[in-house]
Amino acid sequence: MANSCTQTPTLQSNSTKMNRFMDKLMAKIFCFYDEQSLIDVTFKFTNSTAVIPAHRLILAAASPYFENLFNGEQGNRPVIEINDIGSDIFERLIAFCYTGQTLITVNNVGAMVKAAMVLQLDDAITICVDYLMSHIDEYTLQGAYTLERETQCEFLKQKIFEYETQNFMKISQSNEFLNFDVEKMQRLLESDNLNIAREKDAYDAIKRWFNFDVPARQEQLPLLITCLRLIQFDADFLLTHIHPLPGCELLTFKALLWCCKPEARTKINLRFTEPRGISGTNCDDKTILALCSSINPKLLQYNKAEDKWQEYASIKYKYRWYETVLKDDDLLFIGGNKKGESVNIVSSWNIRNKTWKNLPAMNQARDEHCVVELDGKIYAIGGSEGNNTLSSVERYTTSEGWKFVNSLIIGRFQASAVSLNSKIYIIGGYNVDIYQKSIECYNPDSNTWTSCAKMTGFHTDPITAAHKGHIYVLSNKDNNCLVERYNPQQDTWSKICSLEVSGDLLASVSLGNKLWAIGGISAGKICVSVYDEENDQWRQKCSLPQIDFYSCLVVPEALLASK
Template identity: 65%
Template sequence: MATSFTQRPALQSNSREQNRFMEKLMAKILSFYDEQSLIDVTFKVLNPTAVVPAHRLILAATSSYFENLFKGEQGNNPVIEINDIDSDTFERLITFCYTGEAPITVNNVDAMLKAALILQLDDVTSSCVDFLITNINDYTLQAAYTLERETQCERLKEKLIEYEIKNFMEISRGVEFLSFDVEKLQRILESDNLNITREEDAYDALKRWFNYDEPARQESLPHLIACLRLTQFDADFLLTHIQPLSGCELLAFKAISWIREPAARTKINIRFTEPRDTCEKTFLALGSTETYHNLLQYDKAEDKWQEYASLEIDYTYYCMVLEDDNLIFFGGRKSGATSNIVRSLNIRNKTWQNLPAMNQARCGHCVVELDGKIYAIGGLEGEEVLSSVERYTPSGGWESMSSLTVGRYRAGAVTLNNKIYVLGGKNNNGDLKLVKCYNPDSNIWTSCADMTECRDFPFVKVHNGHIYVLDTYSASGSQSVERYDPERKTWSKICCLNAEWARIAGMSLDNKLWFIGRPKSDDRSSVSIYDEDNDRWAEKCSFSNVNGYFRCIVPVAYCRQNE
């Protein structure tokens, strides 16, 4: 009898000897597969007809479907017919059993997921679902819903619910939302992570769903209303909107009592009394001169800006990103010297922390965050224009990546569709209108269509799948704005702005693009929102200028329960 594997003396799991052994073993197995050597099973697959040879041991070790198949009566046959999977997909999945790699695309993900479920290849199933959610805009949400109904894939169902919770405002306006079953809608409304600005948003969506088929949904309405955070409404709202609903009278009474009688709350049986964990979005703006820095926070309820913190920053020409609750400052110039320092400011407790320094000292550079990694791009070191790029990960620190084909500083950078775009800036030859795109999977920079104008120190942001860009300063007092469509790979001009300096504010707020700027010869800053349907800027509010100008404006989470 062979010695049990567990009884043999084993090499340490991290030893070089074991790694070399496993590499040699896998290389030999792959060579057997490529050469069709020692084949002991052949599959005949239809649509179109193809013959796929393989090794029973490898397939059985990868999939319980094959393990059970080969242990059964049919598994003894030298040729096994496969009728419910097309030959191209089946061959891809057999290759996965040897390599662990599955080439998933928008065009084949349906077939790959269905086949992976049949063959019980859980890793491929997970990869297909993750691919669908990551590329939902290319695949379309409607197609994902159809695929979930066809396959009854539990992982896809769970991931779609996570997506719906995260993108609730957009989802709730769609046609498919009106056909959600009660169980799905309940899970969404119960979630503490439901991404809404205010509790009324959840009520409005639920009311739309209810009105779509009121007779059939009347019985479920009180149960779903109970999933709302009723104590976050005021008493007037509860009396006007909740109490008149059939079956919801007691819910409204309990919530009103909870609000009006704090001393009696321990005796009131109500399901949810705390706000959701999701936070309202607002803006945090850093205003500064060389000697003065302060953070302003936008109060959406009051439609005004108020001072949030005063900061001591002795660097200029630094770059900054927001990551979770931390503003991270990269490089810059101090006392005439370029720095590689990296510091983090926690915006909640307003404390500083030093982080690992960049390999290259930089000022006037770009910094972006993509997939949990931070990229520092180009800039200046002294008078030298840099083309170098480095990337930071918590586990690996800073490492060099593929350099820009054209060095530059004072450029703009954004991420879109899992790629990095660097736009404009300048170098020794002057201002640039060049646009470069970086693919982190291939570590390669490629050229995109040039902007219509050269832009030094442009302000660049992504909104609804497009890249918007304008100059930070304008001597004429009128800002030229253009927009890039990554699918058509074209630039188009949009409505200009009347301002001598400008910032497009962070990501969108309330799914709109916000602009902050200062009209020429005016001592107040204007706030406008872009109306895409009518290609115009609508004025929102204005506020007195801080001492200096805004270095950046970022969207932050603002939790009412943490006030």
């Protein structure tokens, strides 16, 4: 019996060798499939003479459907009959199990989605749905609605919703729109991403839907009107159009009072008091928000148009050595230290409303750690607790809270971390008092950390940023900021132009297709520099007005527009 694989294979320490090994392995598997060599199972079909040979191990690894099938009563039979999928579609999906690719057409994509769901091939479902939505004009939206009802495919439902919000003006004029149920209408109208030029467009869509069946929809109308950003309308529109609607008199009064009596707003209960388009996922125009000071930080906003910094807000926060990350409209403060004690608290500060709320605490108290966001999940990595260097890593989701994932290969604090290409990279830092030049890469799909090529330079307190598919590492040494760049595809490092500043560099971000370096002192001021990639040189921007700079992050400008 093979030994249990409880440790990371030695081969993974060199990603280039690992890639070569996997390429050779997959090439041989493809040959076995093409030549029908070492076949150990054959599928036949009720209404077809076709037979499809395959390898149990490959299919079981690709899909839990096949794993359960082969472990069941008929799993050992050399020939297995398939009743609910046509032979042509089944053969295409078997090929997908080997290659990760398959031939999709407008004519077969519906059947492919249905079969992929039966066979529990999630990646095939994703590819098929993406194809369908990119060919929606040929497949038709009505066909997509029908397929979603028949399959109850959540990914298709999500993609249809994204299409509806992006194409709302077109959708609202269709016949299908008139038959939307109230739950679907509510979900669309609540969205900050609804693609409309003005709030009246959403109102007009509600009226069209309502007038299609007034008796049945009269009680539901106020629910949809509450989804409008009512304070975007002037008093005349509210009185002329909203007030006469059945059940909307009180809503009109609240909206009018909000607009006319700002001092009373804290007592007025309105669902939406900001314009659409505030959500971070809905805005391409971004800027830098800098935290000055660790305890009770002041927030400074960078004004790109005027190349200057201006105060945005002051925050009362009593901890230090915490980490921050942007999650939707909230700035999350994670971990930290108070009076020499590490803490596990997590607090959320809403950038629009400037209000606090508490989130579930981490399982591990930690400071001087790393925090990154990847695919909507927040990761807290390493750090220290008292005199202990931590290797533990935990992940936060709104549904499950904080859960431990696999630990780092080497525990470290004062490291730096970034997410890139659906993976997380942690760089440098200290283990006890030993500086680490090593890098580790986390793959959430396999829940594993692997070692990457070490940095060539000596970077204490490294600052990192993911930019144009590379990872940049910056740190100060002898009044000169060293910069090197990591290529994750080739697992190699290269040096670029140094940044001539003294003192510690404090942050680096990717903004406007440029790499920005913030921190370091020149002529007594905190520098802000932008990397000119074409000429391999740094150019100075407006300096920061405060010397006690702590960290910074990139945020949508629309988040700050409500100040």
